[in-house]
């Protein structure tokens with residue numbers, strides 16, 4: 341079976357990418373992969389936007405092969421193109437507050453403080469997403485090669501408030517790899533001499 345892009349016929353499937361339900365009628369992407377457990381293929385369903393973010397090559401190829409009207413086509417193409425330009429973007433799955441202070445940032449290797457924002461990563465292997473660590477928002481530019489993450493975070497993270505997104509957007513644009521205090525220290529030093 342080829343990959344599919346269609347309105348969901350029921351509200352029962354769960355998105356492989358973000359883990360939330362796909363509502364009935366919502367545009368979904370179905371990726372057919374060889375089954376690990378039996379002969380033939382299994383279909384993995386995603387919200388169309390999650391798939392554009394996390395499986396960009398496949399979504400772009402499918403969109404190119406379709407001439408019919410697809411809701412959100414421009415948005416899906418945009419997200420997929422950005423993901424192809426910046427390959428690591430397909431690993432981004434959500435922004436969240438760190439539940440412990442034990443995880444180190446994959447970019448700068450420093451611990452991410454408990455309660456601080458972190459960007460969760462996952463890697464797609466053998467039809468499954470595996471958690472793959474975290475990066476500081478301030479390290480996102482260095483890690484992903486872009487700070488154009490706000491649209492993705494809004495759509496992928498689900499329950500973020502606008503105030504959270506504003507805070508995240510600001511820390512995404514901080515100097516990569518440097519804590520805010522380090523930036524301020526440097527600015528202070530520059531001023532004093």
Ligand SMILES: [Zn+2]
Nearest residue numbers: 355358387390
């Ligand atoms: Zn999703």
Ligand SMILES: [Zn+2]
Nearest residue numbers: 445448476479
């Ligand atoms: Zn970092």
